[in-house]
Amino acid sequence: MTPKRRRLWLLLGSLTTLGVAAALVLTALNDNLVFFYSPTQVAEKSIGPERRFRLGGLVEEGSVQKEGQIVRFTITDTNKTLKVTYRGILPDLFREGQGVIAEGSIGPDGVFTAREILAKHDENYMPPEVAKALKESGQWKDKK
């Protein structure tokens, strides 16, 4: 086999692999992008009931209620609020007044059903999205 033909083979092989990969990536990205919204953005946009997204903000003080495995609380960006229910064990760092990200969808009753509450390593950590949402609503206070 001449070097030229070998290079042709290599090129064909790589192009096929890359093509398959690109097709997979594009379809997967289309179906699986999870957008991040603050309660204000949720109020502005009308989001379909089955659309999965991430909701971020602060856990409103005094809003957490527990009934067995069901937890109800309110996420706020201090401008708008949204009620959330979650069934399961909350991450260790979940606390009132702290930043939180919940992934799930809005039910027909307008309550956000969270399937996942994101855990954090570090209590000083503020998810960048939450910080941005708070800044946009003019509620950001720099700690330092």
Add this chain to the structure above:
Amino acid sequence: MIPELGHFALILALAVALVQGTLPLIGASRGDLRLMALGRTAALTQAFLVLVSFGALTQAYVTSDFSVLNVVDNSHSAKPLLYKISGVWGNHEGSMLLWALILALFGAAVAIFGNNLPDTLRSRVLAIQALIGVGFLAFLLFTSNPFARVFPAPADGNGLNPLLQDPGLAFHPPLLYLGYVGYSVTYAFAVAALLEGRVDAAWARWVRPWALAAWCFLTLGIALGSWWAYYILGWGGFWFWDPVENASLMPWLAGTALLHSAIVVEKRDALKSWTVLLALLAFSLSLLGTFLVRSGVLTSVHAFAQDPSRGMFILAFLLLVTGGGLALYAWRAPQLQGGGLFQPVSREGALILNNLLLCTLAVTVLLGTLYPLFLDLLTGNKVSVGPPFFNATFVPLCAPLFAALCVGPFLGWKRAELGPALMRLRVALVVSLAAALFAMTMIDSRSTLAALAFGFGVWLIVGSLASLTDRFRSGTLRTIPRSTLGMVISHASLGVVVLGSVATSSWNTELMQTMKPGDRIAFAGYSVVLDRMEEVRGPNYIAERATLNVSVGGKPYTVLQPERRLFTVQRRQVAETAIQTNLLRDFYATLGEGDPKQGWVIRLYLNPLAPWIWLGAALCALGGFVSLSDRRLRIGAPSRRPSSLQPAE
């Protein structure tokens, strides 16, 4: 006094690194032996100085010297000794110091074990190592000084993040860094080769042990991190496709490709410029991983509070290292003439396919990880790309890789036939098809995909071991080269990992229940009773402990005691899972919040084959170490035997 000594040693190390990064380079281009010899002395001196600095910080932690800010922020006098020590790298400054230390130690290792390297190559490699070191030492000294003092010294510290107070996580960063930083050596070798304008079989033979060592440590580091996530996060999962996990997977994929393409350079003198490129990319991806973790630009389960200026520094350094390496590559690589010709169906062809697929996988992970960043920059939309994306892209691309993996070792160099190779694999084919059928009919008829993946796992194990059958029959199993043995172990253990992850993620049983003491529930054929709740005191925490009596068929089977620990210093709760394993499945229990009136939330999982994931990963790394102990690599002699004498396996 001692912290100042550490600080001073760090400054000296930077000065030494500057010398080591410049003079040997000049010496190598002028052919000045004295300047070149300087590289070795400097590398050893630098390693010693960074070691002193690291020792000084460790001393501050062990003795709880609260006049050092870093110790105040991350330690507490009541902490167990192990976590006082692991606290050294359980924070930004300390972990960067650990990085710099490992970098310097790798430099020293090249200086010590590099006796058989040509003078110019060795001095260039050491100089490049030192230039990377300059970047990190400057980063430490100018933005993240671990020795900053605080006055007046507080009476006690703030304690280490409780999630990090865990044996698994104590050793995860050092192992991961040994992997990440190990690729700095292959990077340095690649840049040095480009400067010399020469890549040959001898070069590949020198690079391969370093690539192999880095790969082994990275494998162990990733496995340990995944194990930690499995038992501490309490979701029963082991891999979350989180940006930080992806950050460690990308260099692993590129590094695995490098490991294989270096074989082609060594044995057949082909794929030279590609191998050099991979060596450059593996380290660039390691740096990218560090940047992603350290800058907090991506929302991650693992994200730590970050200072953006530090992120910018690493980003600039990343661009310099990657850009510089690639520019040099673009300039010099065309000079690297490939040697051996080969047919598409051949060992070389199989290794190219391996590289092609591994790199595609790495690119897929890279896209999925960075896409939210791009979209945010371009449109301001915040998105996340989660497990569904990776399951839809990564997993299908693994199928051809696994299919080809067992066939490759049966193909000869230069030119081979597919038929005879498949004939020798017929037993493996039949066994794995039977396994897939068994999974489809007996275990789970709903998920064809899981059954197929199960079949692939069995194929990897049996197909890899099949390459030993001829040797077994002829009784020459003992004479098998260690590198071949290592390959078989690593390939087969990949199958073990696949079986473990498929079984755990597809066929696990899960139950969440609110229980009061005395309550009994049935779970997957077991009977579970919440016997009692009690309070226990640890060295620096108070825990709520549940005692679950598990019985099967009326006979006591095991006792599980999950806890919720409240760390008194930080006022933070951490759940401690209880896992009972018989190596075939994990019985896994976590305790949620609760009180005597309402009861406690208990979550139970039965994870089949879960231990195989980490067992397999450990075996995979073991295979690497076995291969590393091969005599040819240990001696590293650049002997140039004709390739026909090389064993075909």
